[in-house]
Amino acid sequence: MSIEKMISEHPDVAGHLNEPLAKAVRHAMYCAAICNSCADACAAEENVAERRDCIRQCLDCADICTATYRIATRRTGSNEKILRATLQLCAEACEDCAEMCSHHGDAHCKRCAEMCRECAEDCRKAGQNL
Amino acid sequence: MSIEKMISEHPDVAGHLNEPLAKAVRHAMYCAAICNSCADACAAEENVAERRDCIRQCLDCADICTATYRIATRRTGSNEKILRATLQLCAEACEDCAEMCSHHGDAHCKRCAEMCRECAEDCRKAGQNL
Amino acid sequence: MSIEKMISEHPDVAGHLNEPLAKAVRHAMYCAAICNSCADACAAEENVAERRDCIRQCLDCADICTATYRIATRRTGSNEKILRATLQLCAEACEDCAEMCSHHGDAHCKRCAEMCRECAEDCRKAGQNL
Amino acid sequence: MSIEKMISEHPDVAGHLNEPLAKAVRHAMYCAAICNSCADACAAEENVAERRDCIRQCLDCADICTATYRIATRRTGSNEKILRATLQLCAEACEDCAEMCSHHGDAHCKRCAEMCRECAEDCRKAGQNL
Numbered sequence A, B, C, D: 001m002s003i004e005k006m007i008s009e010h011p012d013v014a015g016h017l018n019e020p021l022a023k024a025v026r027h028a029m030y031c032a033a034i035c036n037s038c039a040d041a042c043a044a045e046e047n048v049a050e051r052r053d054c055i056r057q058c059l060d061c062a063d064i065c066t067a068t069y070r071i072a073t074r075r076t077g078s079n080e081k082i083l084r085a086t087l088q089l090c091a092e093a094c095e096d097c098a099e100m101c102s103h104h105g106d107a108h109c110k111r112c113a114e115m116c117r118e119c120a121e122d123c124r125k126a127g128q129n130l
Helices: A003-008 A019-044 A052-073 A080-101 A107-128 B003-008 B019-044 B052-073 B080-101 B107-128 C003-008 C019-044 C052-073 C080-101 C107-128 D003-008 D019-044 D052-073 D080-101 D107-128
Strands: none
Touching: A003 A019, A003 B019, A003 B107, A019 A052, A019 A080, A019 A107, A019 B003, A019 B019, A019 B052, A019 C052, A052 A080, A052 A107, A052 B019, A052 C019, A052 D052, A052 D080, A080 A107, A080 D052, A080 D080, A107 B003, B003 B019, B019 B052, B019 B080, B019 B107, B019 D052, B052 B080, B052 B107, B052 C052, B052 C080, B052 D019, B080 B107, B080 C052, B080 C080, C003 C019, C003 D019, C003 D107, C019 C052, C019 C080, C019 C107, C019 D003, C019 D019, C019 D052, C052 C080, C052 C107, C052 D019, C080 C107, C107 D003, D003 D019, D019 D052, D019 D080, D019 D107, D052 D080, D052 D107, D080 D107
């Protein structure tokens, strides 16, 4: 299933898709899911007491990514100032979460850090292309 | 980025992935995004006054799919009774949303109906494989 | 600010408020917030390693309460079958979360258990009054 | 049920509540619910075709308020830079949504505008008191 195709079928988009924005939507959606999963996986780690900050940051990042992808999807009317600020916040939250996760050796934090960096980059590009 | 790989890196999963459940997670995540997009696209349709029910049902379905994919992702501890009931509710909400969207000729409702049917099927399968 | 007054100002409600439903909306909204807070407080407890199940169950319950209050708020069109099933699921999730939290002696789990029980009761009543 | 009391029971808060932040949590929670309700009520208005922008802006604002209250609730670890930026974004989104809703004469948009203004003010105060 393609988010990009879905957005391009919006009556006001009519095929003229903002591709950087659509890419940011898809990656923020994935990043929300990956951060939600990473927080849960950190809670199951043996050294959970050292993962408290990571759990918190992943949950915060998931909340911001969820808001971001939902807002950036909407093409009815216009809310450009808020959309730009949301993409900016999402990029910052993802960069900080990537930094936190990159300090842990396990596979899920490594994957989460990678996803967050990619999402941050896409949000910055999307913000420049509004 | 792969949701399935992420879940299989959870310390208590350790590679023994419940594949039908992981597939339901991925499709409920996508279905949440598609339904959010369809509600927005319906609001932009010329005949928006005839789309009120569709907007409402897509928003409801997006909310249920979001809760479902987040809950079904978690592998720390166990909440099996609630997970099974959530997958069941998600299947029903998706079937009803698919039925509603299938009455509209536009591309986004058609895509949304298709996504909803797929998600419903995956949620039913996942519920049988818990 | 009153959620009940807000819903009664919906053009199709026009003052004829379903009071048990409006009460369920308000309490599910609160319960989502309390469960989100309890999960976070459990992550900060010294014995966090024994709180994993509680964190997970509170996060699941918060997700279901969020979906429930959002869906139960909507009065445009009708989605009664799904609304009834959602209220039922929310009652079950809240009862299970209350049971989990009632095993912990700290103030936040006690408060969360109390909130969950109240929300469960209101969701059951609302489901009987649709 | 009191969100403020709940947060003050967090083990790291231990009664030393940041009151402006707790107030912002409570009002962002309410504002998320009111904006969700206003979007739904606008979809039911006779002149729905003129409400498209308002539906969109209310949905965006609900998404941001939801992320904000959830993040601002968490007191485990620290994510202060992101919290401050989130409160700032929430204040802007609420001010813009209040401006949009203030152009409509119906009771629900009036109530939503009032709630949004109050939430914006509380988020600004909370950001200055971190």
